[in-house]
Amino acid sequence: MRPRALLSWSSGKDSAWTLHVLRQRGEVEVVGLVTTLNETFGRVAMHGVRVELAHAQAEAVGLPLWPVPLPWPCSNDEYEARMRAVVAKALAEGVTAFAFGDLFLEDIRAYRIRQLTGTGIVPLFPLWGTPGETPALARAMIAAGLQAVLTCVDPRRLPPKFVGRAFDAALLADMPSDVDPCGENGEFHTFCHAGPVFNRPIPVHIGDVIQRDGFWFADLIAGPTPPFVQTAADRKRP
Incomplete structure (x- = not known):
């Protein structure tokens, strides 16, 4: 019997690709997707994605969503307390x-290992590598049919005009050379709406594009793209 595993699910491309890799390897059985949510706004933390879209992803990959509501703002102590509750539930199941x-940030990996040490739950990092490997990783995702949209851009690292763009070969070609093509340094965050782990694509279109808390966000709305919505978004994007 394979070990049962949870997957940290941000709604983005790296989470979806991690699930793909885990299912290909077959070493563990993924039994749930853990997603932190801003409980004030009902959105996935940092990515700014509506919670209903995270639920749609969970349905499309055939796994239950384990939502972790977080207050806004959220202290690190409160975050860790709520994650300990997730670990307790996981152990019970x-x-x-x-x-x-995670791809290559050593401090993030060390933090996750530290938080799980002594709990009885082992951390796994299926995509772990080096910064030099992320260009090939990004191309592999796209070649395999993974489709995602940039929902959040940090303008200190990447021009705001990239928010709302598809994660595709054209994006990689246009990206500044000092930006990690997978956004591992926080340059951007994505929402994955199709790919090898999905039993069906999730139709979405871009609503408002806004600046909030120093970041640019493209609001994704479920459903096919009405032309007037796309035009409105284009007018608002810097």
């Missing part, structure tokens, strides 16, 4: 592993 889509 026979989970022995927790997978993350």
Whole structure:
């Protein structure tokens, strides 16, 4: 019997690709997607994605969503307390592993290992590598049919005009050379709406594009794209 594992699910491309890799390897059985939510706004933390879209993703990959509501603003102590509750629930359900889509940031990896040490749950990092490997990783995702949209851009690292763009070969070609093509340094965050782990694509279109708390966000709305919505978004994007 394979070990039961949870997957940290941000709604983005790296989470979706991690699930794809885990299912290909077959070493663990992923039994749930853990997603932190801003409980004030009902959106996925940092990515700014509506919670209903995270639920749609969970349905499309055939796994239950484990939402973790967080207050806004949220202190690190409060975040860790709520994550400890997730770990306790996981242990009660026979989970022995927790997978993350981290790529190469050593401090993030060390933090996750530290938080799980002594809990009985082992951290997994299926995509772990080096900064030099992310260009090939990004191209592999796109070649495999993964489709995602940039929902959040940090204008200190990437021009705001990139928010709302598709994560595709054209984006990689246009991206500044000092930006990680997977956004691992926080340059951007994505919402994945199709790919090898989805049993069906999730139709979305871009609503408002706004600046908030120093970041640019493209609001994704479920459903096919009405032309007037796309035009409105284009007018608002810097």
